[in-house]
Amino acid sequence: MAMDSTDIQKAQIAAAEDEDDIRPPVTSVGVVGWIRANLFNGWFNSILTLVTLFVLGKTVPPFIKWVLVDSVWLTGGQACRDAAGACWSVISQNYRFILFGFYPYELHWRPLAAMLLLFALLFYSRNREHWKKPLFYAWIGGLVLMGVLMKGGIFGLESVESTQWGGLPLTLILSVFGLTAAYPLGVLLALGRQSRMPAVKALCVVYIEAIRGVPLISLLFMGSIIFPLFLPEGVTINKILRAQAAIILFTAAYIAEVVRGGLQGMSTGQYEAADALGLNYYLTMRLVILPQALKIVIPPTVSILISAFKDTSLVVIIALFDLLKTSQTVLSNPEWMGFSPEVYLFVALLYFLGCFSMANYSRKLEKELDKG
Amino acid sequence: MENTAEAIEKVPPWLNPKVRAVFYQIGVLCMVGLLAWYLISNTLHNLERQSIATGWGFLGKTASFEVGESLIAYSSADTYLRALFVGALNTIKVSFIGIVVTVILGTIIGIARLSTNWLLSRMAAIYIEVMQDIPVLLQLFFWYSMFYEIFPGPRQALNPFTGLFLCNRGVIFAVPEAHPAHNYMLLALGAAIVAVVLIRRWAAARQASTGQIFPMFRVGAAIIIGLPLATWFFFGAPTAMDMPVMKGFNFEGGMSLSPEFIALLLGLVLYTAAFVAEVVRAGVQSVSKGQTEAAMSIGLRPSRVLNLVILPQALRVIIPPLTSQMLNLTKNSSLAVAIGYPDFVSVANTTINQTGQSIEGVALIMLVYLIFSLSTSAFMNWYNKKARLVER
Numbered sequence: 001m002a003m004d005s006t007d008i009q010k011a012q013i014a015a016a017e018d019e020d021d022i023r024p025p026v027t028s029v030g031v032v033g034w035i036r037a038n039l040f041n042g043w044f045n046s047i048l049t050l051v052t053l054f055v056l057g058k059t060v061p062p063f064i065k066w067v068l069v070d071s072v073w074l075t076g077g078q079a080c081r082d083a084a085g086a087c088w089s090v091i092s093q094n095y096r097f098i099l100f101g102f103y104p105y106e107l108h109w110r111p112l113a114a115m116l117l118l119f120a121l122l123f124y125s126r127n128r129e130h131w132k133k134p135l136f137y138a139w140i141g142g143l144v145l146m147g148v149l150m151k152g153g154i155f156g157l158e159s160v161e162s163t164q165w166g167g168l169p170l171t172l173i174l175s176v177f178g179l180t181a182a183y184p185l186g187v188l189l190a191l192g193r194q195s196r197m198p199a200v201k202a203l204c205v206v207y208i209e210a211i212r213g214v215p216l217i218s219l220l221f222m223g224s225i226i227f228p229l230f231l232p233e234g235v236t237i238n239k240i241l242r243a244q245a246a247i248i249l250f251t252a253a254y255i256a257e258v259v260r261g262g263l264q265g266m267s268t269g270q271y272e273a274a275d276a277l278g279l280n281y282y283l284t285m286r287l288v289i290l291p292q293a294l295k296i297v298i299p300p301t302v303s304i305l306i307s308a309f310k311d312t313s314l315v316v317i318i319a320l321f322d323l324l325k326t327s328q329t330v331l332s333n334p335e336w337m338g339f340s341p342e343v344y345l346f347v348a349l350l351y352f353l354g355c356f357s358m359a360n361y362s363r364k365l366e367k368e369l370d371k372g
Numbered sequence: 373m374e375n376t377a378e379a380i381e382k383v384p385p386w387l388n389p390k391v392r393a394v395f396y397q398i399g400v401l402c403m404v405g406l407l408a409w410y411l412i413s414n415t416l417h418n419l420e421r422q423s424i425a426t427g428w429g430f431l432g433k434t435a436s437f438e439v440g441e442s443l444i445a446y447s448s449a450d451t452y453l454r455a456l457f458v459g460a461l462n463t464i465k466v467s468f469i470g471i472v473v474t475v476i477l478g479t480i481i482g483i484a485r486l487s488t489n490w491l492l493s494r495m496a497a498i499y500i501e502v503m504q505d506i507p508v509l510l511q512l513f514f515w516y517s518m519f520y521e522i523f524p525g526p527r528q529a530l531n532p533f534t535g536l537f538l539c540n541r542g543v544i545f546a547v548p549e550a551h552p553a554h555n556y557m558l559l560a561l562g563a564a565i566v567a568v569v570l571i572r573r574w575a576a577a578r579q580a581s582t583g584q585i586f587p588m589f590r591v592g593a594a595i596i597i598g599l600p601l602a603t604w605f606f607f608g609a610p611t612a613m614d615m616p617v618m619k620g621f622n623f624e625g626g627m628s629l630s631p632e633f634i635a636l637l638l639g640l641v642l643y644t645a646a647f648v649a650e651v652v653r654a655g656v657q658s659v660s661k662g663q664t665e666a667a668m669s670i671g672l673r674p675s676r677v678l679n680l681v682i683l684p685q686a687l688r689v690i691i692p693p694l695t696s697q698m699l700n701l702t703k704n705s706s707l708a709v710a711i712g713y714p715d716f717v718s719v720a721n722t723t724i725n726q727t728g729q730s731i732e733g734v735a736l737i738m739l740v741y742l743i744f745s746l747s748t749s750a751f752m753n754w755y756n757k758k759a760r761l762v763e764r
Contacts, residue, residue: 038490045489052491199397203404210738213745215703217717218737225730229418230411310507317710324510340517348506348514355505 080339090339091346094330098347101166101321107158111169114146118172126361128368143180146173162240166321168350170240174312174322178247179255179305185248186255187294191285193256194263204256211253216314219246224318243315251308258300262293298369302362306355313351323347415731430727431456437722439714441630452723459719460740466633466715467702467744470640474701475694477641478648485653496649503646509707512639516711519631526622537616537623544616544628553607557600564599568592632713636705644701651697655690656682688756695752702744706737716740 023029028036039049070085073092080087091098100108121142124130150169153159165173192204211219223246224239231237266289274284316325327343330336336343385391419426435455436448442458443465485496503511520540523530529539535546548554575586604610616626659682667681668674708715717737724733 038488041488045487048487048489048492052489052495056495197393197397197400200400203400210742213699213742214738215706215717215741217706217709218734218741221721221724221730221737222734225724226415226734229415229731231418232414233417233421306505310505313507313509314707316509317707324507324513328513338521340514340521344510344514344517348510351507351510352502352505356501359501359505 076335078335086342087339088342090330090336090342094336097167098323098326098330098343099167100169101326102164103166103169104158104160104164107152107160110149110152110157110160111165111167114149115169115172117142117146117149118176128365143177162238165240167326168323170321171309171312171323174240174244174247174315175305175309178244178251178312179308181244182248182251182255182308183301185252187259187290189252189256190259190263193260208253208256211250212257216246216250216311217317219250220314220318222246239318240320243318243320247308247312250311251304254304254307255301258297258304259293261300262295262297263289265296266293295369299362299366302358302365306358306362309354309358310351323350424728426729426731428732430723430729430732433727435723435726437726439719440712441633441714452727455719456716456723456736459714459716462713463702463705463708463715463717463740463744466636466640466708466713467705470637470644470701470705471698473637473641474644474648474697478645478697479652481645481649482652482656485649486656500646500649503643504650506643508639508643508704509710511643512635512707512711515638516631516635519635526618529618529623535613535615535626540631541622542628542630543634544623544626546613546615547627548610549612549614551607551610551612553604553610556607557603560600560603561596564596567599568595571595630713632708632711635711636708636713636715639707640701640704644697644704647697647700648694651690651693654693655686658689659685691752691756695749695756698752699745699748702748703741706741 040046066085068085070083071088072080072083072085073088075083075089076093080089096105096108100111103111121139125135125139148154148157150165150173151160151162189204189208192200193208195201195204220243223242227242227245228236270288270292271284274288279287312322313324315322316328319325321329324347327347331340331343431453432451434448435450435452437455438448439446439455439458441462443461444458446454446458481496481499484492485500487493487496519542523538523540526537526539526541529537529544531537537544571586571591572588575588579585614625614627616623616628618624663681663685664677667677672680705715706717709718709721712718720733720737724730727733
């Protein structure tokens with residue numbers, strides 16, 4: 001018996017030593033296994049993989065060659081025309097005009113500081129643990145400070161007319177201020193649409209549906225050519241403000257629909273509980289319904305911010321010098337004419353970075369809110 | 373009971389919610405009315421001061437500007453009304469073609485995103501992310517600049533294969549030469565579609581009563597392709613092509629698409645397809661795996677699983693967001709004004725600049741887009757009702 005048990009032990013030890021030899025075949029694990037399972041499972045997928053690889057092989061190397069290998073970075077326009085690759089010089093020679101437009105050259109630090117302040121605030125607001133009252137005041141203070149930096153006129157800062165604003169700061173101002181102002185309006189419209197008063201409800205429905213049915217460009221036209229007629233004689237509002245008003249009116253309708261989704265997601269129990277506590281309409285909304293409803297709709301609100309950011313590019317059509325218009329102005333300079341792909345790719349990259357980071361953040365937030 | 377009734381009666385009217393609601397509403401209406409009156413009176417005063425005439429009389433005047441491309445006969449001697457109509461038709465043309473191509477391309481990309489093939493799925497994901505994050509106007513400018521900067525003039529036009537020319541005047545391609553057979557082929561196609569619809573009804577009724585399955589797809593495809601083809605052979609199979617030929621400084625013959633039209637179409641389609649792909653992906657993923665497994669366990673073939681179980685359920689999720697993407701494409705087609713394609717906004721803009729009738733012009737733009745939006749969403753609501761889950 002004792003012999004038998006040691007035999008078994010020996011056999012077990014031998015088996016353990018042999019484990020190296022009986023690992024799964026290389027074709028089902030590791031790199032090879034992964035390739036087989038994800039790229040070549042079945043003839044159809046194999047063909048797809050090969051076709052995709054072929055297309056990538058035909059397009060990517062020439063593109064990289066154009067972007068990096070043959071490109072020129074720090075020359076004048078004439079040297080660019082002789083180069084075989086991309087002419088990034090058009091960016092490096094004109095980046096300050098593309099970014100800041102007609103803002104006085106020696107004062108460029110001011111829009112730069114305003115933008116950095118905005119980025120810092122955005123970065124700090126990423127963490128949900130920072131979402132408290134002080135952050136709210138910090139935002140208000142920050143927005144005012146940004147306005148002061150751009151406009152000047154006090155604290156010994158030289159005054160800069162808003163007609164000279166342009167480039168990336170203008171794009172950011174139009175989208176950030178647009179969303180900030182449109183948000184309360186959108187919440188009011190959403191509450192109006194949910195209201196039991198027929199006249200209020202009808203007004204809100206008509207406003208929301210009408211705005212969502214027309215393109216932003218028609219509102220921008222309205223802002224640039226009809227708004228001046230609305231004002232009493234002698235009063236004028238500058239063009240940027242009129243475009244900003246059009247963007248606010250437009251964005252508010254979309255925010256209203258998003259907020260309505262959040263309001264509809266509230267159970268009637270919440271309303272009944274608030275009624276049972278004797279809260280009136282205003283307190284019910286402020287203390288019970290809106291805090292919950294607005295929290296649900298944060299991710300779709302971020303997507304509205306993304307569209308607002310992209311949509312500001314439409315102000316090109318009413319000749320405001322936003323990021324897209326300044327880059328087009330560079331392209332109309334005879335020295336840099338014909339380098340549209342480079343300039344547009346650069347601007348697209350800026351927009352992509354902005355939208356992609358916001359979209360990523362929105363996805364992360366959605367996951368966090370899902371958990372609890 | 374009586375006590376509560378008395379208590380309600382005792383409530384003074386200014387604390388009664390119903391009475392209050394009436395007053396609130398009157399207040400809101402008064403405020404809106406006052407605002408409107410203020411704006412309108414200012415506007416009328418300003419119009420009078422600047423001596424701008426209002427009214428729709430300008431629509432009947434001679435437009436005296438050319439429109440780049442038109443689906444109907446138009447010359448600068450025609451009225452503004454006709455010019456605007458030409459613009460509206462151009463908007464419809466680019467939106468309709470754009471929507472059809474977008475739905476097809478978006479579906480393909482959405483399915484590629486779901487593919488088990490890692491490489492393909494990654495490529496689709498990158499496409500979706502990149503295209504969604506770049507403003508559509510920038511994309512339009514990019515494609516348009518491709519035409520006038522990269523492509524050569526008509527004399528050195530690129531000619532990748534016979535009958536197709538690419539140059540900075542657009543894309544010119546050969547089309548079959550006019551022949552009466554083509555009209556009859558169109559008629560045959562119409563007849564074939566009607567026949568297929570009728571056969572489909574009959575097949576459904578027969579399947580409901582007897583359980584026999586009719587090979588609808590194969591028969592339908594045979595009729596729709598076969599009937600026009602037979603007509604074509606009946607008329608002697610005309611194959612003559614209308615080839616574009618270089619004459620002087622431009623091409624003659626064939627059919628041409630302007631750079632503006634192609635840039636607009638390309639930009640709108642590539643941008644919106646990314647959103648449609650996401651919609652399709654979400655729709656297909658919304659059908660739980662159990663549905664597929666259940667359908668397979670009762671012995672359905674994979675094609676029937678797709679047709680009878682997955683698609684009907686996925687479409688229900690897909691249709692509402694797809695509708696809003698179609699509307700977005702239609703609204704975004706108004707960006708044509710930036711690259712000079714004569715769509716409705718562009719023609720209306722020219723009209724405003726020439727006549728100074730800015731209020732009427734902007735009102736017309738809004739009205740026309742509202743009509744487009746409302747009719748599209750009415751159609752899609754009707755379709756959505758048909759596709760909706762019928763609960764017992």
